[in-house]
Each structure stands twice: as structure tokens, then as C-alpha cells.
Amino acid sequence: MAADKRILALGAVAAVLVLVTGGLWLSKAKSGDEFAQCRKSVVAGGMESFGTPFTLTDENGTRVTDKEVFTEPTLLYFGYTFCPDVCPLDAARNGEVTALLEDKGMSINPVFVSVDPARDTLEVLRSFTDAMHPRMVGLTGSAEEIDAVAKGWRTYYKLNNQDDAENYLVDHMTNTFLVMPGQGTVEFFGRDVTPEDMAARVGCFVEAAG
Incomplete structure (x- = not known):
């Protein structure tokens, strides 16, 4: 009798698990979000x-559009090469994520958009990105063009160059955005995310995209 009760209890638990799993699957299917299992950020x-x-x-002087940039999963970061600490660390982390995913056979595109176009010349930008990862692309433009792109990704920056036109700092946000071809921005990562965690999360999106 006790054995029968245990069998019935285990059967009930299994049925509940099936219902819960099925409910989660149906919820994701109804939402139409193929990346629901990967996404952690809410905005x-x-x-x-x-x-x-x-x-x-781009860093080679070629004019490029967003469609030409986002041809594969892209890590998009806004910063500046004269940044004394945050930007080099974040860019290096994004380069490491790119390398970790390459080891798994996944190709992603790390992109660094300069919010300091006056000082970030093509040569400076190219030297910076090449040091972070051979495939990292640096992008720049006029102040108006950078303003428009930053506004599009809802990222804030402010040049503190009122008193010193050469050695100023730039206040800026530090999110890295994941942009998928044909899908747009699907996730963003704070600077506290480790390379390993970020690679795993980006990998989830890449695999989900097929």
C-alpha cells in the first residue's frame, strides 16, 4: 500500500512538472519571442x-551604414579611446567574449563607437580597437552623427571640455548592446558581467537564432 502511494505521488509530481514545462513552452510560443529563454534584461x-x-x-575611413555593420551578431559599445580606465576594460572584456565564442565556432562582431570624435582620429581609433581584438571595428563620425546614434540607443554621454580642449574626460554610460541581424537590439550587458557569463548569454542568442 505504501509503495502504491509513493508511485501515485511520484506520478502526480511528474504530471505537475509536465504541465509547468508545457505552460512555460506555450507562454514563450505565444509571446513570439524566440529569445525569451536567453533574455535577462527588462527595460x-x-x-x-x-x-x-x-x-x-569606420576606422579605415569607409562610410558604412547600420545594415553593413550588423551583418552578424554584434556587441555594440559607446566609449572613447582617451578614457583612463572604464573603456579599455570594457572593450577588452568584449574582445575576450569574441574570442571565447570563436573557440565555440560562433562568429560575432565587436564594435566600438567613439563618443569623442574630435580626439579619436581614424589612426587612434584603429590602434585602440586592434589592441582589443583583431576583428573589433571602430566607428566615428561628426558630433551630430554620434549624437543621433547615441540617442537611438538611449545612451548618455557628455564632454567635459569647457576648460581644457585637450585633456578632458567624457561622462558616458557603459552598457554593451547585443544587436542581431534582422532582429535589432535583443539584450544589453552591464560592465559587471564577466566575459564567461557574457559569452554564455550571447551564445544562447546566437544558438536560438539558428
Whole structure:
């Protein structure tokens, strides 16, 4: 009798697990979000509120559009090369994530958008990105172009160059955005995310995209 009760109890637990799992699957299916199992960030307006079409200049002097940049999963970061600490660390982390995913056979595109176009010349930008990862692309443009792109990704920055036109700092946000081809921005990562955790999370999106 006791054995029968245990069998019935185990059967009930299994049935509940099936129902819960099925409910979660149906919930994701109904939401139409193929990345639901990968996403951790929540933001007002949804991820679709991040992004805008653009034309900028890459580190080699070529004018490129957003469609030409986002041809594969892209890690998009806004910073500046004269940054004394945060930007080099974040860019190096993104380069490491790129390398970790390469080891797993996944190709992603690390992109660094300069919010300091006056000092970040093409040569300076190219030297900076090449040091972070051979495939990292640096983008720049006019102050108006950078303003528009930063606004599109809802990222704040402010040049503190009123008193010193050469050795100023730039206040800026430090999120890295994951942009998927044809999908737009699907996730963002804070600077406290480790390379290993970030690689695992980005990998989830890449695999989900097929």
C-alpha cells in the first residue's frame, strides 16, 4: 500500500512538472519571442526601443551604414579611446567574449563607437580597437552623427571640455548592446558581467537564432 502511494505521488509530481514545462513552452510560443529563454534584461519600452539607422565612418575611413555593420551578431559599445580606465576594460572584456565564442565556432562582431570624435582620429581609433581584438571595428563620425546614434540607443554621454580642449574626460554610460541581424537590439550587458557569463548569454542568442 505504501509503495502504491509513493508511485501515485511520484506520478502526480511528474504530471505537475509536465504541465509547468508545457505552460512555460506555450507562454514563450505565444509571446513570439524566440529569445525569451536567453533574455535577462527588462527595460521600459522593450528592446525594440534601442536602435536607429545610421551612416558612420569606420576606422579605415569607409562610410558604412547600420545594415553593413550588423551583418552578424554584434556587441555594440559607446566609449572613447582617451578614457583612463572604464573603456579599455570594457572593450577588452568584449574582445575576450569574441574570442571565447570563436573557440565555440560562433562568429560575432565587436564594435566600438567613439563618443569623442574630435580626439579619436581614424589612426587612434584603429590602434585602440586592434589592441582589443583583431576583428573589433571602430566607428566615428561628426558630433551630430554620434549624437543621433547615441540617442537611438538611449545612451548618455557628455564632454567635459569647457576648460581644457585637450585633456578632458567624457561622462558616458557603459552598457554593451547585443544587436542581431534582422532582429535589432535583443539584450544589453552591464560592465559587471564577466566575459564567461557574457559569452554564455550571447551564445544562447546566437544558438536560438539558428
